[in-house]
Amino acid sequence: MTTLHDHIQMLRAELTSFHLSKRERRQIERELKEALAQQTRIESHRPPPPH
Incomplete structure (x- = not known):
């Protein structure tokens, strides 16, 4: 995959x-522009790492 x-x-x-x-x-x-935008959306919803 x-x-x-x-x-x-x-x-x-x-x-x-x-x-x-x-x-x-x-x-x-x-396609690259769309994939990068998708990656940005995913990362913006990811919680910050613990300290």
């Missing part, structure tokens, strides 16, 4: 490819 963190890392790796069309690059960037 792929975690959200893994998915974000895979999308970032895909963006380093030189063989992407503009359309593919925009789609990956859109």
Whole structure:
């Protein structure tokens, strides 16, 4: 099973490819933006660590 963190890392790796069309690059960037927003939402609801 792929975690959200893994998915974000895979999308970032895909963006380093030189063989992407503009359309593919925009789609990956859109997916990455959505995944990062989801990660931010999850982390904002996480309780702070104990001291």
